[in-house]
Amino acid sequence: MSKERYTEEHEWVRAENDICTVGISVYAQEQLGDVVYVELPEVGRQLQKGKEMAVVESVKAASEVYAPVSGEVVEVNGALTGDPATVNRDAMGEGWFVKIRMSNPAELDQLMDADAYKTYVEGLS
Amino acid sequence: MTASTDVPSKRTPLYDLHLELGAKMVPFAGYDMPVNYPAGIMAEHRHTRERASLFDVSHMGQIRLTAKGGGNAADALETLVPGEIRELAPGQMRYTLFTNEAGGILDDLMVTNSGDHLFLVVNAAHKEADAAHLRAHLAERCEIEELTTRALLALQGPAAAEVLGRFAPQCRTMPFMSASFLVLDGMTALVSRSGYTGEDGFEISVAAKDVEPLARRLLAEPEVEPAGLGARDSLRLEAGLCLHGQDIDETTTPIEAGLAWTIGKRRRAEGGFPGAETILRQLREGASRRRVGIRPEERAPARAHTEIRDETGRRIGEVTSGGFGPTVGGPIAMGYVEKEFSAEGTTLRLAVRGREMPARVVRLPFVPTNYYRG
Numbered sequence: 001m002s003k004e005r006y007t008e009e010h011e012w013v014r015a016e017n018d019i020c021t022v023g024i025s026v027y028a029q030e031q032l033g034d035v036v037y038v039e040l041p042e043v044g045r046q047l048q049k050g051k052e053m054a055v056v057e058s059v060k061a062a063s064e065v066y067a068p069v070s071g072e073v074v075e076v077n078g079a080l081t082g083d084p085a086t087v088n089r090d091a092m093g094e095g096w097f098v099k100i101r102m103s104n105p106a107e108l109d110q111l112m113d114a115d116a117y118k119t120y121v122e123g124l125s
Numbered sequence: 126m127t128a129s130t131d132v133p134s135k136r137t138p139l140y141d142l143h144l145e146l147g148a149k150m151v152p153f154a155g156y157d158m159p160v161n162y163p164a165g166i167m168a169e170h171r172h173t174r175e176r177a178s179l180f181d182v183s184h185m186g187q188i189r190l191t192a193k194g195g196g197n198a199a200d201a202l203e204t205l206v207p208g209e210i211r212e213l214a215p216g217q218m219r220y221t222l223f224t225n226e227a228g229g230i231l232d233d234l235m236v237t238n239s240g241d242h243l244f245l246v247v248n249a250a251h252k253e254a255d256a257a258h259l260r261a262h263l264a265e266r267c268e269i270e271e272l273t274t275r276a277l278l279a280l281q282g283p284a285a286a287e288v289l290g291r292f293a294p295q296c297r298t299m300p301f302m303s304a305s306f307l308v309l310d311g312m313t314a315l316v317s318r319s320g321y322t323g324e325d326g327f328e329i330s331v332a333a334k335d336v337e338p339l340a341r342r343l344l345a346e347p348e349v350e351p352a353g354l355g356a357r358d359s360l361r362l363e364a365g366l367c368l369h370g371q372d373i374d375e376t377t378t379p380i381e382a383g384l385a386w387t388i389g390k391r392r393r394a395e396g397g398f399p400g401a402e403t404i405l406r407q408l409r410e411g412a413s414r415r416r417v418g419i420r421p422e423e424r425a426p427a428r429a430h431t432e433i434r435d436e437t438g439r440r441i442g443e444v445t446s447g448g449f450g451p452t453v454g455g456p457i458a459m460g461y462v463e464k465e466f467s468a469e470g471t472t473l474r475l476a477v478r479g480r481e482m483p484a485r486v487v488r489l490p491f492v493p494t495n496y497y498r499g
Contacts, residue, residue, distance in 0.1 A: 033161065033165050033166055033167075033355070034165050034166055034167040034168075036167075036426070036449040036456075037424050037425055037426060037449070037456070039425060039478070055478065057425070057426055057449070058166075059166045059167060059170075059355060059359055059448055059449045059451065060160070060166065060355055060358070060448065061428075062426070062428065081424070
């Protein structure tokens with residue numbers, strides 16, 4: 001059964017067994033504006049929950065994207081190199097950043113579910 | 126949240142209009158300014174190069190300099206800038222610099238000969254300091270009036286002359302870098318053919334009470350869309366134009382900055398401006414570093430303060446402005462390098478996030494300019 005979770009730094013995670021897909025939320029891409037460049041980690045890199053995993057750049061500034069869970073990068077979304085605007089167009093789908101083989105799936109339980117994230121974002125405005 | 130000094134941000138007379146248009150507001154030089162509208166920076170940038178964009182630049186300083194007694198305001202101003210101000214005919218304007226005794230740049234500004242006075246437009250971040258600077262040196266010779274009840278709009282793009290020409294036909298054929306008092310939709314304005322985007326366009330100084338109706342009227346024209354400071358920055362960077370506080374400041378001389386062209390022939394011979402000794406010596410002997418255009422060869426932008434290295438990894442300079450050029454379609458930057466590395470085509474390395482990225486020196490502007498040539 002797949003689980004969808006969110007971090008306070010506006011990353012989303014969709015987990016299926018021990019593999020999860022990570023991206024940034026619709027709110028995050030709105031805040032960033034037009035994405036012009038995405039720097040993704042190398043496949044095989046070991047990630048630690050809460051540490052920097054990727055960089056997403058808008059016209060004006062670079063922003064860090066943090067690993068929502070610990071584990072190994074098993075796949076990255078190469079399509080973002082040629083068309084970074086995909087992140088704006090479809091942040092929750094085609095704009096995914098990485099797939100991770102989780103070393104500790106229990107970390108997911110520390111994250112917000114969709115309703116909690118929605119409330120969190122409303123509180124920010 | 127970081128502690129604030131609780132000084133509220135200032136607002137231009139168009140603040141409410143910006144909110145109505147859905148602008149994302151950010152603090153800039155003590156003002157709440159629109160960084161972009163719902164279209165976004167890329168679309169606003171492209172629209173400026175394709176049609177016409179309207180920018181609120183009312184945060185900038187507008188200063189009137191009038192000679193006292195039988196004096197001459199141009200002579201007075203020349204004691205503070207290296208430009209040829211005396212030579213400006215009525216209605217003519219010029220870009221110049223306030224320099225300091227070390228030859229550095231206190232601010233950059235536009236000066237217009239408005240007949241019985243000089244009209245100055247200075248950067249928002251420095252307007253109080255610039256007025257103080259003028260007073261400290263010229264108070265005996267000139268009245269220095271900060272025009273705080275005036276607002277400033279910029280209408281920029283290939284369609285700007287057509288649009289403004291519907292209100293005042295003279296706008297179509299006004300020479301570049303000239304200014305006239307005109308009536309636009311019943312409102313008196315000082316209109317200059319100048320700007321900060323590399324495109325044809327106009328800057329429009331009007332009474333603060335008139336700027337909202339005028340802005341609405343211009344936005345109602347089919348070619349015109351609003352654009353914010355985000356697009357203003359990406360446009361000027363593509364045009365190779367300096368931003369004071371980033372590309373030029375008190376530690377950079379006009380020669381290092383590639384602005385020697387602002388120092389007229391007579392001024393090179395006569396001096397008589399702060400820092401003349403240093404600046405004229407650099408004109409003769411060359412400066413040890415130069416501002417250059419930089420094209421990162423990969424896709425990652427290199428932002429301000431990125432270290433520039435030569436192929437051995439030795440530091441040779443620093444990026445002062447950097448980002449993404451929507452018209453260029455890739456990352457662009459400006460920075461200073463040791464003069465041996467300033468030739469077009471020179472290979473550079475940029476230290477971005479612990480990696481060295483290849484880049485090369487390119488000519489400025491990154492995008493050809495479209496100034497009106499008549």
